Amino acid sequence: MTEPYLYEEDLLVDAACDAACGSGNVEPPSNIIPWVPPRISVDATHLFTTDQIFDTRDELEQWAKNVGKANGYVLVIARSDYAISGGKVFVTIKCAKHGIYRPYKDPNTFKYKKTASQKTDCKFNLKGRPTKGDRMWWLKVMDGKHNHEPAKSLVGHPYVGRLTEEEKGLVGTMTSTWTPPRQILAALKENNPSNLTTITQVYSCNKRFKKEERGPLTEMQHLMKKLVEAKYVHFERQQADSSEIRDLFWAHPDAVRLFNTFPHVVIMDCTYKTNRYQIPLLEMVGLTSTGLTFSIAFCYIVREHTIDYVWALECMKSLIADDARLPQVIVTDRDLALLSAVKQCLPNCTNLLCRFHINKNVEAKCKVLIGTDDFALSVMENWKCLIYAETVEQFDEEWKEMCVMCKDFPDFISYISTTWLKHKEKFVSAWTNSVLHFGTTTSNRAESAHSTLKRMLKDGRGDLCASWDAVDRLTTVRHNEIKASFERSINLVEHRFKSPMYTNIRGFVSRKAMQLMEDEQNRVMRDGCGCVFQVTHGLPCACALHSYDRIPYEAIHTFWKILGWDHVPIGSQASNHGDLKSEIDGLTAYFNTLDVAGQSMLRRKVKELYCPSSSSLCPPQVKIKPKRSSKAMESKPPSQQKPSLQRDPCYWEHVNNSLKPTPNKVSCPRSKKSKKSKQSSTSIYLDDLPSFFHQYIEKVIDTRHRSRRLAFD
Template sequence: MDVLVDASIDKQPDIVPSSVLPVVSLEVLDDPENAKVREKARKLGFTIVIGKSDKDDNGRSAFVTVICEIGGSYREYKRKTRCKIAGSVKCECTFRLRGYLLIAGECDLSIKVGYGTHNHDMADVLKGHKTVGSLNPNERVHLYEMAEPKVPPRQMLTNLRKRNKHTSTTIKHVYNATHRYRIRGLRTDMQHLLKSLVENEYVYTCRNYRDFDYISDIFWAHPNGIKLFNTFSTGLVLDSTYNTNKYRLPLLEFVANTFTQLIFSIGFTYMMYEKEEHVTWALERCRKLLHSKDLYPKVVVTDHDNALMNDVDTVFPESTALLCEYHIERNVRAKCKTDCKVNDLKGKDGKVIKPNSMVKTIMRAWEDIMDSDTEKTYVDNCNRFKVVCEKWHKFVEYVESTMLGPVKYWVNQVMHMENTTTNRVESAYNRLKNYLTNIMGDLSTNWESVHDMLESVTTYSHTRFLPDEHYHA
């Protein structure tokens, strides 16, 4: 999104921070392809994009913060797919505007200047800028008309420059737009995703955001995964993963396993927010895949996430909700390092106890509690744990109130098919990310990777579970 700031072309904009700009329309701020904004931003020699915004979703007043396009600093992705980048266009420009909604339900914003100066010179030619170089609606229509008769991309760019000599579009923009058009035509990302789900006979459900027309959550399940889930529904494991799409939507996956320990994916959900309302909706969609209440899972395993824990009790009240042993051990260890600090503590031999040694002693006592296979052993290990941690009452209260759940003695009283951790869903995520070619791709592109993974698992499961006709005499 580009925002207009009136300033002379010849000198760098310098706005007094205390000033308040005139009221502008939210539609102008929210339209990145507004021709007037593009043209005047080009004359200024810099471009402004959205830095942060909120449309009154979390109870806060609606606002929008706009920054310079080259503001901030470059952040490397954790998963490196190429050599380390030597330089970046980001120069930590501090230019910032902030707009607040004046009247609820209307589109008028009051723009205040947070910081009105730049730390870089204004560009004479904005070649290579993503926002300015993107195609406007008229250029995109003309490009699609040339894509039908398969006009070469270099000729497309030449024709666009003849129509608009001030355009900053590069050959890369032309290639990207042509590629998207040949794959999904004039459909949007969500429309193409829904079309792909219908063509491949997936079971899917969408949920609109409040009373608006756009989709906030979408759940889909593979037909083979539904069949396996109705056959092997004893244990259900669910967890969310992140950094799978450019919209930063969390991906919630439902995983189960067969009696031969074959892991299969049941369904996936893209959610706008990872809140109880959205997670409950996804769990209800997963529950509807089962043909009867007798098939409801006996055990549901989640990590120590409050939204997941509360929603499991609501959607599957007769199922046993288990917390992941790995996540619990990690939380206990982190709490132990912060609360159980050693200050001049000496052992029986008179030697000073090191902090790491004390943490290892406490964690061994905790592991003994988790491995208790009888009630008597559990009581003895709990008493020993309290003796070891007698100097840190706050830590003991934390363990007793939040973590004493997945003890082996009680866990083994229900059929869990060895589903006591979320390692199975983590394994499924690792398999999925091997198929993802671009962690910053759109929804339809990432769905194709999910579909390829599910087809591979389906082929393997068919070799393990042959159809009934193979057993006819």
């Protein structure tokens, strides 16, 4: 009998020797030296020899495995029979290294990359049988010798690290709450110090849990089922002549109630890199009386065109129970398609632009066209005086001063006049001071909501179900925080608000409103009262506050008095919201006018409404990246190959990065410095060009700026 090999590669070496030597007794060539494993024989018979009688087969198996684990050996069930169809009842326990690995392909053609095997043809063998009378179990050692040394540590062994049913339940529960796998593994080790599970097995268990949760349903069927079970309000659109999903809108039921309670201000902004389909996610957020942000709705839109924004806004409008309570202020960025959609759907609404992004873009353009010296700083100071002008007359004076100051830089004047000041009513204080916006003049709340969502997603490779799961968990946490803030405003009184001045409103308005009034009083001591606080925030201005001994309850806007969302105001137009009789009658009449094929199609669509698991919708197609980008990804270190959730830099971020001073490094070659300067020149104006052109652009030159500079020289 030949000696067993320790690894399957030895079989290939032996085969190569046989082929080289031929069929006779010929010595192998000197350059081929077969490796012969050392003869190892470890007798473990005394460890498993016992007179103990076990009550059940499970006790026998567990005893043998525990003894093997304590001595560095892993035992598995090789064969067993319960004698259901006749025969003898027995169980055979062998070493995990029993048998010889047999490749499923021809060893001469199969390329071994990262495959491995632990088989060493170990002959260790135990057999358990029940007694004839009371069916107790006894154990017999058939062969107690191992042909390998005991393991020094069993950490990393796949069989020993298997999870029990209780541990699998714990992993499933923690996975459903978006607990990171490393924290799940730490919890397993804490509950059972002898646990030998590795992080790879936790990831595998996570994957199996998610697969079992979805079952035979497709991605869209599973998503629709979750939306219906959680009672989400949702709308969807399909591609023309296709079952592929185009746009998807959903809103949490509590978010709908919050929106009906606080419909005054809506902030809208898109975020990217949240799913493997690369579809933009439009998030609509609102503001509560306690100063917290809540998500109104989420909408996946394939294209950011006006017609798509109109559809999303119409879905948002359908959440309002009374048309008289439609949003009065919407804050967005300068997306022309979104601005046009807001004008169509909400003509009576005031559309404000984000001041933060406007200032950043103007500052970046000033650095490019004017410079970074003291004069450029003076220009930006003048710009801030311009946008914060409180009257139209003051705005006109500041604009004239800006034109005189920058008369040598006509490109900069043209930029701010044609790009931004054509929308001056949407961000200049002279016009926004007449709008009740409750202090919301930027889209930073939406940006913060995007950041929180992406921290839960962790990467952009998930499908739409993964995105919905993250949104659902995040929404639940936010709503609990909002409820707690309402209770704090009612029951907790800050010591600074115990003065008689707040007696009439303490516990009846939010603490955020009282904080704003205190800040207004402190501000007037420095800057004086402009008497716009009542208009923009719905709170008494500083001069009115100084005239009050006690702030009257009637002087506070209703927005700050709402400390809950249990009551959703229903108007006269909402009287028929709970009745579907007219729609069902119309659907029945339309059904009777169709032929057999049309009736079958309509019946299937109606069934999808109350049985979402039968939906025929398909997810969008995954956008395949070009080969160039994949090679660039492979050239990066492994820690950076995961798709990033970080958004692409804006124009002003490109400018700041390009103008950032670089340290002088002696070891840096001259060629790399020139390459870096070339990169910075291309990145300044990339934001003004379509993204699909970026990979073909080598250099961007502003010819107007260059000709002006040459003329001055």
